[in-house]
Amino acid sequence: DAMVIQNPRYQVTQFGKPVTLSCSQTLNHNVMYWYQQKSSQAPKLLFHYYDKDFNNEADTPDNFQSRRPNTSFCFLDIRSPGLGDAAMYLCATSEGGTSYEQYFGPGTRLTVT
């Protein structure tokens, strides 16, 4: 029944060591999103893909990159994690167009040591 799957649920990485978070979906949705959520804050949109078109938010640091090799999968790459990048990372999908609903995964909690 899982529709938006994020692996792993918990990830620990070292300061400066690249890390990749993954997201997959069974909904065949056109749009996939990555959000960052720090403790007691609202989710913050990093970027999204509409099909293969990548849309970066203006204030997303260059340290964050994304790949979408196919419809089902989307990856978040953090090239050189800093202590400030510790957060919950949420993946979401939507049909796009006039669709009103985004479906969120359970998130990956990233710890940077």
Place this chain on the structure above:
Amino acid sequence: DAKTTQPTSMDCAEGRAANLPCNHSTISGNEYVYWYRQIHSQGPQYIIHGLKNNETNEMASLIITEDRKSSTLILPHATLRDTAVYYCIVRTPSDDKIIFGKGTRLHILP
């Protein structure tokens, strides 16, 4: 930036109706009001949306004022499982992005 203003937190007794207000005084004619909630340690979940008419589904009711500058989400019989952060968002349906504001932390009290 988020276009909505919500109270930081609210309490509601279990079994009572929870009424969560949202101000969106700069809403434009083609923007809808959406509500999502986020239960602790989970991803946000869509609740309901509306343009100008009141809406109801199995989860909640949405009351939008006639001038559309504010709205209220109503959980008719709140349970402990409704404890969450509730986000009110305005957007056009064709806008692929959701920008979350700070939301209201709702505590359901036993």
